[in-house]
Amino acid sequence: MKRIVLFASGSGSNVENISQYFQENSEVTIATVLTNKSDAKVLERCNRLKISALYFNRTAFYDSDCVLDLLKSCNPDLIVLAGFLWKIPENLIKNFPNKIVNIHPALLPKYGGKGMYGIHVHNAVKANNETETGITIHFVNENYDEGAIIKQVKVQIIPEDSPEDIANKIHALEYEYFPKVIEALLNG
Numbered sequence: 001m002k003r004i005v006l007f008a009s010g011s012g013s014n015v016e017n018i019s020q021y022f023q024e025n026s027e028v029t030i031a032t033v034l035t036n037k038s039d040a041k042v043l044e045r046c047n048r049l050k051i052s053a054l055y056f057n058r059t060a061f062y063d064s065d066c067v068l069d070l071l072k073s074c075n076p077d078l079i080v081l082a083g084f085l086w087k088i089p090e091n092l093i094k095n096f097p098n099k100i101v102n103i104h105p106a107l108l109p110k111y112g113g114k115g116m117y118g119i120h121v122h123n124a125v126k127a128n129n130e131t132e133t134g135i136t137i138h139f140v141n142e143n144y145d146e147g148a149i150i151k152q153v154k155v156q157i158i159p160e161d162s163p164e165d166i167a168n169k170i171h172a173l174e175y176e177y178f179p180k181v182i183e184a185l186l187n188g
Contacts, residue, residue, distance in 0.1 A: 002186045003031045005076040007084035010118075012042025014082035014103070014174055019049055021179035028186060031074040036061065036086055062089055071096065077186055081140065082178070085117055088140050100140040101185065103178050105170045107152055108136040112145030122163040122170070132156050133166060135173045137181045151181050 004022075008015050015033055022028040033046050033053040046053035060066035068091050071079065081088075081102040088100060104112060104121075111121045111133075125133045134154040139147040155169045 002028045002077045003075060004028065004182065004186075005031050005071060005074050005079045006033045007079065007081045008033060008035050008040065008042040009037055009085040010040060010042065010083045012040070012045040012083070013171070014178060015042055015051075016045050016049060017175045018080065018082060018179050018182065019051060021183075025183075028183070031076055032070075034067070034070070036084070042083075061086065065091065068092055068095060078182060080182060087114075087144060090142055093140060093142060098139055101150065101182070102138055102140050102145070102147070103174055104136045104138065104145050105133075105167075105174070106136065107132070107134045107154065108138065108145050108149065112136075114144050116145070119163055119167060122166040125157070125166055126161070126163045129159075130157055133170065135170060135177065137178060150185070151177065153177050 006015050006018065019030055022030065030051055033042060033051055035042050035053065035055050038055045043053050043055065056067055071092065076099065079096055079100045081100065093100065105118065106112065106121045106125065111124050132154050134152055136149055137151045138149045141147040153173050155173060157166060
C-alpha cells in the first residue's frame, strides 16, 4: 500500500480531486491531510470525504519536530503540497528527500517565489501579456519554487482572458495532470 500525505492551506479542491482519483485504487491511500489554517475549507472537505485531517500552527511546523514526527509516523511514500503556502522547513526536506512534491500555477522559473500563488500569479501573467502559461509540478527544495521540475503542461492565453479565466484554465490542468503525476511517482 502506497501512502500519501497532503498539505493544503485553502479550500482543498486539489485534495478532493486527488482523493477521488485514487478512490478506487486499493494500492494507494491518503494517510492524512495537514493544514496550517484552523479555518481552512479543506477541513470541511476532508470531513465530508471521511479523510483524516489535522491543523498545525507555525510553532509546530518551524520551531519543533511535531510535524516531522507526525509525518514519520504516517510513513508516507509521497508528501504532496496541494495549495500549501508555507515554505517547507529544512528538517522535512532532509528527512524526505525527493518525496515532497508541489504544484505551481505557472511555468517555472517564471512567476515563482515568495508571494507568487493563486490569483497573484494570474494577475502577473495577464499584466505581462503572456501568450501561454501552465502548471509546473516539481520536487521541493529549500527555496520557493526552485526544486527539480517533474512535469510542465502549457495552455494558451488569448488577449481577452481575464486573470479569472486564466485561473480556470490552470485549475483544469491541475485537476487533469496532478493526480496522474502523483500516480507515476508512486509507481516509480
